[in-house]
Amino acid sequence: MSYASDRAEIADLIARYLFAMDYHDADAYAECFTEDGVLDYAMGTLEGREAIRAEARVFKGKIAEVFKDWQGNPAKLRHLVQHKAIRIDGDRAWNTGLWWEMTNGGPEGSVATPSFGTYEDELARVDGRWLFRRRKIYNEFLDGRHSGPGNPVPAMEAA
Amino acid sequence: MSAQQYDEQYAADRAAIEDLMARYLFALDYNDLDSFIAMFTDDAEFEFARGRVAGKDNILAAVQGFKKRIGEHYKDEDGNPAVLRHMLAHTAIRVEGDRAWTRAQWFEMANNGPGKSLKMGTFGIYEDKLEKVGGRWLFSERRIMNEFLPGRESGPGNPIRSLDEAAG
Numbered sequence: 001m002s003y004a005s006d007r008a009e010i011a012d013l014i015a016r017y018l019f020a021m022d023y024h025d026a027d028a029y030a031e032c033f034t035e036d037g038v039l040d041y042a043m044g045t046l047e048g049r050e051a052i053r054a055e056a057r058v059f060k061g062k063i064a065e066v067f068k069d070w071q072g073n074p075a076k077l078r079h080l081v082q083h084k085a086i087r088i089d090g091d092r093a094w095n096t097g098l099w100w101e102m103t104n105g106g107p108e109g110s111v112a113t114p115s116f117g118t119y120e121d122e123l124a125r126v127d128g129r130w131l132f133r134r135r136k137i138y139n140e141f142l143d144g145r146h147s148g149p150g151n152p153v154p155a156m157e158a159a
Numbered sequence: 160m161s162a163q164q165y166d167e168q169y170a171a172d173r174a175a176i177e178d179l180m181a182r183y184l185f186a187l188d189y190n191d192l193d194s195f196i197a198m199f200t201d202d203a204e205f206e207f208a209r210g211r212v213a214g215k216d217n218i219l220a221a222v223q224g225f226k227k228r229i230g231e232h233y234k235d236e237d238g239n240p241a242v243l244r245h246m247l248a249h250t251a252i253r254v255e256g257d258r259a260w261t262r263a264q265w266f267e268m269a270n271n272g273p274g275k276s277l278k279m280g281t282f283g284i285y286e287d288k289l290e291k292v293g294g295r296w297l298f299s300e301r302r303i304m305n306e307f308l309p310g311r312e313s314g315p316g317n318p319i320r321s322l323d324e325a326a327g
Contacts, residue, residue, distance in 0.1 A: 001166075001167075002167060002170065004167070004170040004171075004174070005165060005166060005167050005169060005170040006165075007170070008165060008169055008170040008173045008174070009165035009169070011173075011249075011250075012163070012165070012173070012251055012252060014249060015249035015250055015251040015252075015262075015263075015264075016251050016319050018249050018264070019249075019251060019262060019264075019317055019318055019319045020317055020319065023313075023314050023315065023316060023317040023318065023319075024317075025316070025317035025319070025320070028317055028319060028320070076306050078264060078266075078282060078306075080248035080249065080264055080266070081248060081249045082248065102266065102279065102282060104306060104307065106279075109307070110279070111266075111279035111280070111281065111282065113279065129162075129165075130165075
């Protein structure tokens, strides 16, 4: 397998992950992780695919409490990924990606852009498929969840 | 349902399809409708805010009407047509031989904010079918979903489910 084909698969995984999250598909979301996968995000650290699946089932309700449209209904929340730096080494890989989010929670139903941050991921190839082994989600708008101050990419290269 | 084989061919096809999707956006935003229409198969179908049309001639006519309406709807502070850009974020792509499918997140922004500042427009997803014709990937169906237009919203189910079902 070449870097290009591994990168293509990981890019597809990252897209599938985001659709699963934003459309509240807990099973598809959990299947993006290895069995021992870890999700480290704003609301805590989850260890294992089943713990992640259980949490994904209640994402919708948690998100609805935080993001509302101008009339007080749960907002439509979309996470977006921009550039990704991806390192592959055999059956392990690392990703540093820039994410941001948008909702329909602005004045009179317009777009709001609440925050941005980074994904800092470790991936493993299991039975020929790339999956997240550890996904840490930084958010520059949450105290204690800021990325940096150093460039995250050299840390990924040294891992 | 079979899963995607992520091999060298997938990487090459995915790169070509991502390039097509970028070229589409430049053609649309810079009013280059010759380039735009060349990205569709002869019998392509196109579904957007104003309905569903089939065939290149009908797609071209529909997009000309759409562009005219955008020019009237999006104006900068001085009343000039706004500079509008459509952006593409993450894209899930399935490829099976000479056929492919996508689900892709888009959004738009323009210079129609106060003092001609940047203002976010709307967002939604593309749901595409593509065919490789003469070695070149083309859209055979493009559905443009918009979360801000009643009746045009994507979901509520995960669009990846229908992507994988379409690919068989």
